[in-house]
Structures are given as C-alpha cells and as structure tokens.
Amino acid sequence: MPELAQVVVDVPTMQTNQPYTYQIPPTLEKQIQVGVRVIVPFGNGRRTVQGFVVGIDQETKYEGKLKPIQAIMDLQPVISSELMELSKWLADSTYSFWISCLYTMLPSLLKAKTARIIRIIDEVDEHVAFDIFHGKDELEMTDVQDNPKILSELLKLQKAGKIAIEYQVEDRAHAKTVTGIRPRLNFEQLEDERISLHSNAHAQNRLISYLQSLNGQTVKFKEAQRITGLKPATFNQGQKKGWLEKVPIEVYRQPLDMQGTPDDQHLAAPLTLNADQEAAVNKINHAIDDHASQVFLLQGVTGSGKTEVYLQSIANALKQGKTALMLVPEISLTPQIVNRVRRRFGSKVAVLHSSLSNGERYDEWRRIERGEAQVVVGARSAIFAPLKNIGLIVLDEEHESSYKQDESPRYHAREVAKWRGKYNHAPVVLGSATPSLESRARAVKNVYHLLRLPHRVNQQILPPINIVDMRDEVKKHGESNFSQTLLGELADRLQKGEQSILMLNRRGFSSFMMCRDCGAVLKCPNCDISLTLHMDTRTMKCHYCGHEEPIPHECPNCHSRQIRYYGTGTEKVEQELHQLLPGARIIRMDVDTTRRKGMHAKLLRQFGHHQADILLGTQMIAKGLDFPNVTLVGVLNADTGLGLPDFRASERTFDLLSQVSGRAGRANKQGKVIIQTYNPDHYAIQDAKEHNYEKFFKQEMMLRRQAGYPPYYYTVRLMASHPEEAKAAGAMAKIYEQLKNGLSSSTIILGPTPRAIARMKRRYYYQIVIKYKKDPHLHQLLFDILQNTQSRGFKDVQVSIDPDPQYFM
Numbered sequence: 001m002p003e004l005a006q007v008v009v010d011v012p013t014m015q016t017n018q019p020y021t022y023q024i025p026p027t028l029e030k031q032i033q034v035g036v037r038v039i040v041p042f043g044n045g046r047r048t049v050q051g052f053v054v055g056i057d058q059e060t061k062y063e064g065k066l067k068p069i070q071a072i073m074d075l076q077p078v079i080s081s082e083l084m085e086l087s088k089w090l091a092d093s094t095y096s097f098w099i100s101c102l103y104t105m106l107p108s109l110l111k112a113k114t115a116r117i118i119r120i121i122d123e124v125d126e127h128v129a130f131d132i133f134h135g136k137d138e139l140e141m142t143d144v145q146d147n148p149k150i151l152s153e154l155l156k157l158q159k160a161g162k163i164a165i166e167y168q169v170e171d172r173a174h175a176k177t178v179t180g181i182r183p184r185l186n187f188e189q190l191e192d193e194r195i196s197l198h199s200n201a202h203a204q205n206r207l208i209s210y211l212q213s214l215n216g217q218t219v220k221f222k223e224a225q226r227i228t229g230l231k232p233a234t235f236n237q238g239q240k241k242g243w244l245e246k247v248p249i250e251v252y253r254q255p256l257d258m259q260g261t262p263d264d265q266h267l268a269a270p271l272t273l274n275a276d277q278e279a280a281v282n283k284i285n286h287a288i289d290d291h292a293s294q295v296f297l298l299q300g301v302t303g304s305g306k307t308e309v310y311l312q313s314i315a316n317a318l319k320q321g322k323t324a325l326m327l328v329p330e331i332s333l334t335p336q337i338v339n340r341v342r343r344r345f346g347s348k349v350a351v352l353h354s355s356l357s358n359g360e361r362y363d364e365w366r367r368i369e370r371g372e373a374q375v376v377v378g379a380r381s382a383i384f385a386p387l388k389n390i391g392l393i394v395l396d397e398e399h400e401s402s403y404k405q406d407e408s409p410r411y412h413a414r415e416v417a418k419w420r421g422k423y424n425h426a427p428v429v430l431g432s433a434t435p436s437l438e439s440r441a442r443a444v445k446n447v448y449h450l451l452r453l454p455h456r457v458n459q460q461i462l463p464p465i466n467i468v469d470m471r472d473e474v475k476k477h478g479e480s481n482f483s484q485t486l487l488g489e490l491a492d493r494l495q496k497g498e499q500s501i502l503m504l505n506r507r508g509f510s511s512f513m514m515c516r517d518c519g520a521v522l523k524c525p526n527c528d529i530s531l532t533l534h535m536d537t538r539t540m541k542c543h544y545c546g547h548e549e550p551i552p553h554e555c556p557n558c559h560s561r562q563i564r565y566y567g568t569g570t571e572k573v574e575q576e577l578h579q580l581l582p583g584a585r586i587i588r589m590d591v592d593t594t595r596r597k598g599m600h601a602k603l604l605r606q607f608g609h610h611q612a613d614i615l616l617g618t619q620m621i622a623k624g625l626d627f628p629n630v631t632l633v634g635v636l637n638a639d640t641g642l643g644l645p646d647f648r649a650s651e652r653t654f655d656l657l658s659q660v661s662g663r664a665g666r667a668n669k670q671g672k673v674i675i676q677t678y679n680p681d682h683y684a685i686q687d688a689k690e691h692n693y694e695k696f697f698k699q700e701m702m703l704r705r706q707a708g709y710p711p712y713y714y715t716v717r718l719m720a721s722h723p724e725e726a727k728a729a730g731a732m733a734k735i736y737e738q739l740k741n742g743l744s745s746s747t748i749i750l751g752p753t754p755r756a757i758a759r760m761k762r763r764y765y766y767q768i769v770i771k772y773k774k775d776p777h778l779h780q781l782l783f784d785i786l787q788n789t790q791s792r793g794f795k796d797v798q799v800s801i802d803p804d805p806q807y808f809m
C-alpha cells in the first residue's frame with residue numbers, strides 16, 4: 001500500500017478546512033512526517049503551493065488520481081503533535097481556517113518565504129562535502145528540497161549532529177557587529193618586530209606580547225583595550241605596521257532588555273511567603289504534583305504579592321522536571337516583571353514579546369523548542385510556545401482584553417491556556433486584582449478554584465481614594481485638567497521629594513457626548529447603552545439596535561447647553577502641568593513617546609531612579625508597576641470609558657481605576673489616590689473608591705442578567721465589509737436570513753447595523769451580534785457561513801466571525 005499524506009494547503013482565495021490527500025513518493029517516505037511543511041501541486045495548471053502535513057493514511061475515499069507531494073520544506077516537524085491537535089481545536093472553536101491557525105503558532109520567520117540554509121557544523125566525509133555541498137559549507141534548502149536522495153542523506157546527517165538548518169533572517173544584512181582585532185603575524189614574526197622597536201616604546205612592546213598571547217584568535221576591540229589598558233592609538237599604530245587587523249565580529253542577537261541578566265550563580269532567592277501566599281502556593285503545588293488540570297483563580301488585591309506566588313509555583317514545576325509558561329499583557333510586559341522572572345530563573349527563561357525583532361524572536365523560539373529554556377514569559381501569542389511537558393500555566397491580569405486576538409484566528413489566550421493545561425495535565429492559574437466577570441462567575445460555580453490574597457504584603461492598607469467632582473470644579477475654577485485638590489497634593493509630593501503617577505484615560509476619546517453640568521451621557525432609548533457620535537452623518541447612533549438621532553444642542557436631562565464631546569491629549573496636559581507646577585520634572589508616557597524600541601524601558605528606569613517627579617501617561621502606566629517612592633496617584637478623567645457603546649464599559653472602568661490606584665503606597669510610605677470625574681455617583685467609580693470588588697461584582701452581574709449579556713449569555717459577532725456600503729449591507733442581510741432560519745427561537749439576533757466605526761480603511765462595515773444560551777445549530781451554521789464566504793457570491797466581501805467578542809465597536 002502506498003502511503004498517503006493529508007495536507008492543509010495555503011490557497012488564500014479557496015480556503016477550506018478539509019485537508020487534501022497527496023501521494024507520498026516512495027523516495028520521500030522516510031522524511032514526510034506530521035508537522036512538516038511541503039510543496040504540493042494544486043489545481044489544474046502547474047501551480048504549486050505550500051502546505052502542512054496534518055496526517056498520514058493508508059487509504060482515501062477520494063476517487064480521482066492523486067498527485068504526489070513535490071518537495072519537503074523541513075527536515076523535522078515545525079509543529080509538534082500537541083500543537084497540531086491544538087490547531088484543529090483552534091480552527092473549530094474560533095471559526096477560522098486551519099491554515100491560518102497553523103501559521104499563527106509559528107514565529108514569523110517560519111511563516112514567510114524565508115530562506116532555509118543547511119550548514120555543516122561538524123566534520124563530514126568527502127562524498128558529502130563534494131557531491132552535496134560542492135565544497136562549500138552551506139547550501140540552500142530550495143536547491144535540494146525536491147531531491148529525495150539528497151534529502152534522506154541530509155536527514156541522516158542531521159540526526160548525527162553534523163549539519164544544522166538555519167532560517168535566514170531578513171535583517172541579517174545589518175546583523176549587529178562590533179569591531180574585533182586579530183593578529184596578522186605569528187609568534188616568531190611578532191618577536192622579530194619587537195627587536196626593531198625603540199627601547200622606550202613600552203606600549204608597543206606590551207601590544208606585541210598581547211598579540212602573541214592571542215594565538216591568532218580574534219577578540220573584541222573593547223575587550224582588548226580593557227585587558228591591556230592600552231590606548232586605541234597604540235592599536236592603530238600596530239595596525240599601520242601590519243601587526244594586526246580590524247575585523248567585524250557578529251554578535252548573537254540578544255534582546256536589549258536581556259542585558260544585565262544575572263548569571264545562574266547569582267539568582268535571587270525566593271521570598272518568605274506570608275500565610276495567604278503560602279496557602280495559595282500549596283494548593284497550586286499539589287495540583288502540579290498530582291498532574292491535575294485544575295484552573296485556579298488567584299484573586300489578590302494590588303500589591304498582595306501575586307507575582308511571588310507565580311514564581312514559587314513555577315519553581316515547583318521546574319523541580320518536578322517540567323516546564324512553565326507565564327503570560328502577561330503586552331502593555332505590562334515591562335522590564336520590571338521580566339527582570340523579576342530572570343533574576344529568579346536566570347538562563348532558563350525565554351521571553352517573547354512584540355518588540356523583539358523577527359530574528360530575536362526566532363532565537364528565543366528555538367531555545368524553547370530545543371528544551372534549552374524551561375520558563376517562558378510572554379504576551380498573548382506566547383501561549384503557542386513550543387514547550388514540552390508543561391507543568392504550570394500562569395495568566396497574569398487575566399481580565400485584560402488584550403488576551404483576545406482581534407484578527408483571525410480570534411482566539412482568547414485564556415481558553416488556549418486551559419486547553420494546553422488539559423492536554424498536559426497541568427494546572428492553570430488565572431491571576432488578577434479585578435477578575436473578569438466571566439472568570440469570577442465560574443469560580444462561584446466551582447468550575448474554577450478560588451484562591452485569595454485579601455491583603456497587601458506587610459499588611460499595608462490599600463490607599464484611600466478621594467473623588468473630585470469636576471462639575472463643581474469647573475463651575476468654581478473654570479476649565480482645567482487639574483482640580484485644586486489634585487494640584488495641592490502634587491505640590492505637597494514635590495516638596496517632600498516623593499513621586500506621583502498621573503493617568504489620562506484615553507479610552508473613548510471624544511467619541512461620545514457628555515453634559516458638563518450634570519454628567520449625563522446620551523444613551524439609546526432601547527438598549528441602555530451610550531450613543532456614538534458619527535461626524536460623517538452628524539448623528540448619534542446605537543451600535544446594538546441601530547437607533548439613530550440628531551446631535552443634541554442641549555442636555556436632555558438638565559437642558560444645559562454645556563454639552564460637548566469629551567477628550568484631551570497627554571501633550572496638552574503636560575503643557576498645562578508645566579505652567580501650573582514650573583519646578584516639576586515630568587516624564588510623559590504614551591504611544592508617541594514609547595514608539596522607539598527600548599523607550600518604554602528607558603522611561604520607566606528613569607522614573608525608578610527618581611530622575612522625574614511625575615509620571616504622566618495613558619492606560620499603559622496603570623498596570624504592574626512597582627515603585628516604592630510613589631505615594632500619589634491621580635486619574636484626570638475617570639469617566640471617558642463609561643461613555644463607550646459597550647456592555648463592558650463599567651467593568652473596564654472599575655478595573656482600570658482599581659489597577660492604577662494600586663500603584664500608590666506599595667512600600668512603607670502611605671499612598672493616596674485622587675480620581676477626577678463628572679460622574680462621581682456612578683457605581684463603577686463608587687465601588688472602586690471603596691476597593692470593593694464584591695459589591696461591584698454583584699451589581700454588575702445583576703445588570704448583565706437583566707440585559708442578557710455575558711456571563712449569562714454567550715455572544716458571537718459577525719462582520720461583513722466591502723468598499724461599497726450596499727454590498728457590505730447586502731452580504732450581512734443574506735447572512736441574517738440564513739441565521740434567522742437556522743437558529744433556535746431562544747437565540748437573539750441583534751442587527752444588522754453599521755459598525756461604530758462604519759468605514760475603516762476604505763471599507764464599510766456591517767455587523768450582527770448573536771446572543772444565545774444553548775443553540776445546537778449555531779456551530780454548524782457559522783461554519784456553513786464561513787465556507788459560503790469563499791464562494792463567488794461573496795466576491796470581495798470580507799466576513800469575520802468573532803466568538804465572545806471583547807468589543808462591540
């Protein structure tokens with residue numbers, strides 16, 4: 001029986017989750033394995049496409065003539081058997097194409113048409129050197145990938161450790177180099193040079209001895225200067241006389257923030273846990289030891305020492321010979337947290353985040369894949385790290401919406417973590433000071449095991465929060481971003497030499513209308529959700545039900561004419577602050593000041609070294625920062641997020657205020673928080689003021705139940721876009737019909753309506769939101785819709801299906 005391979009092919013215009021069957025030519029039989037990439041013919045013409053081998057069979061139902069696999073791209077699988085299984089589940093649960101799930105799991109170097117180089121790394125026999133490598137020490141995979149005879153020899157060589165495959169980095173051309181020096185003369189020749197020297201040429205004499213000691217080796221120029229204590233000029237003379245030459249040395253791609261990592265002899269010892277931490281660590285360790293895929297929800301107030309709990313549980317997993325994965329939101333993937341993990345586990349740690357170059361990222365991926373790194377810290381996509389034998393998965397700040405990818409495949413890292421936990425029989429720890437309603441509700445139902453850290457370490461109290469009513473403030477003192485109270489406190493900190501953090505909430509920036517006199521936000525009469533301002537049509541629209549009304553000229557609540565869109569920028573605030581407090585040193589942190597690589601880390605380092613008094617920033621400063629000298633936190637505008645047309649608006653506001661408040665008074669000095677708002681009575685703000693998660697949870701759950709939103713209902717959002725509005729609307733109308741006919745009567749379909757941002761990148765967007773509790777037909781129906789979108793009727797229409805959407809905008 002000939003062997004057959006199931007291949008998922010990469011054909012963008014004709015996507016399907018059905019693998020195609022190909023013949024494995026007898027000559028490639030040994031090389032083709034599940035998880036390698038191959039080149040296969042596709043369609044009628046001579047076209048070839050790339051694909052992944054996802055299965056190997058003996059027979060097929062397909063009647064026609066099978067085509068053979070043409071070439072193999074990898075000598076060993078790039079997708080492990082665990083990740084292969086995961087990719088299937090991912091495609092199924094996120095309504096995505098299998099091929100895009102496979103690509104999502106790989107570092108980008110392995111995605112594109114990256115050159116693959118095979119290099120000789122150990123002695124090979126003459127036949128290999130000449131017949132295969134033609135006397136060179138490397139060859140390109142493309143030149144041999146369709147030659148089974150050579151491939152099978154290469155495979156043997158690879159198993160014997162004589163060759164290695166490298167993926168050529170596109171930035172290799174400007175790979176990082178430093179200047180090196182190398183002797184041009186041998187020992188005796190240098191000795192001859194010494195004889196001709198003046199007796200008082202001490203420096204040159206020393207240089208010759210040094211060059212002799214090198215034994216022909218190349219060393220970094222800096223290093224040579226340090227060791228000899230000689231001036232660069234001396235080396236330059238040596239170069240002129242032909243004793244040495246300068247050569248570039250390529251340095252290993254090492255991420256910026258990796259510098260200063262302690263060596264493994266000087267790691268930081270674990271802290272002595274307090275009773276609550278110890279109880280949590282014990283429970284988690286038990287689960288690790290018992291191979292139990294239990295999910296824990298670690299709910300600990302800000303500064304309660306959650307990170308220490310993660311670290312000690314990770315240490316236990318390592319002790320059991322297992323690996324561990326720790327996810328943090330990109331925005332809080334600050335050097336602070338990365339360094340804490342590195343100081344504890346040293347070279348065992350691999351870090352994956354978006355500011356790494358493709359090359360750096362691939363290097364880290366390879367270290368993980370080879371088992372050289374056992375602890376992975378990273379943002380969302382690190383959940384696909386090729387770790388084997390996982391003993392523990394941690395998701396810090398589990399409520400963060402950035403754990404959900406907002407392009408296909410629209411996966412949530414929390415769900416993937418749970419899948420991998422099950423597969424590996426390992427516990428998953430979800431940590432947060434303000435758990436998502438979904439997670440906390442699951443803990444209430446004992447689906448998750450709740451662990452609590454109710455106090456800050458060393459029993460410090462949470463900082464008291466003052467609410468400043470900006471409606472009064474504007475009446476009394478005119479318009480300013482700073483209330484008298486906040487200014488007074490800032491001045492006081494300046495005088496004491498203590499530091500402050502100021503947050504400007506950019507969420508919902510000038511997209512909604514609010515009354516400056518009474519704080520009222522314009523809402524939809526049907527949905528109890530804020531209306532969004534559309535400047536193109538000059539109307540206010542509801543994005544749930546489609547309701548539309550003209551922009552009001554006065555407040556519908558108090559008839560004031562002080563109604564306007566709300567918003568301001570960090571730059572403007574910084575200027576105002578300079579005028580109000582001329583002596584203050586300010587660091588501004590927003591997308592503009594942190595765009596350049598390494599700036600984020602640099603600004604935080606400066607603030608940590610007290611080179612500034614005030615850190616002014618957007619949401620990016622709300623999380624994870626641990627600065628002992630910060631005793632004041634100010635929130636300039638707490639309510640902008642409340643106006644967003646989103647049922648999670650209150651939850652996000654509560655989370656944000658709780659997180660940012662948590663930055664104050666973390667060490668021995670008492671902290672204080674000032675929150676400025678036009679909605680002082682809103683429950684999200686009041687509950688944050690009281691540090692009362694429980695109260696907020698109860699209230700919000702009640703509202704969600706009344707309105708029929710998660711966690712009481714599941715939601716799916718469908719979106720269609722097209723350059724012409726009518727076509728986008730038409731496609732959505734077709735989909736609506738299909739849904740209406742197929743879904744159960746208890747399922748609710750909202751829409752179709754234009755999306756909040758109705759036109760983006762020259763495309764019009766229409767959406768439908770489905771709310772359901774249980775619908776046996778939904779899953780298949782959505783897949784039918786997905787497959788339909790590949791048909792001719794949907795030409796140029798892009799349709800996306802988003803399960804459990806994080807935003808409705």
Ligand SMILES: Nc1ncnc2c1ncn2[C@@H]1O[C@H](COP(=O)(O)OP(=O)(O)OP(=O)(O)O)[C@@H](O)[C@H]1O
Binds near residue numbers: 277301
């Ligand atoms: N058992 C302990 N003994 C002494 N200090 C500790 C202990 N546990 C944690 N700490 C210290 O307390 C501070 C706060 O801890 P950590 O940052 O882990 O809190 P957290 O719960 O993660 O906070 P947040 O959610 O606000 O980021 C840190 O500086 C940490 O080093």
Ligand SMILES: [Zn+2]
Binds near residue numbers: 518519556557558
């Ligand atoms: Zn009003």
Ligand SMILES: [Zn+2]
Binds near residue numbers: 525528542546547
């Ligand atoms: Zn509405």
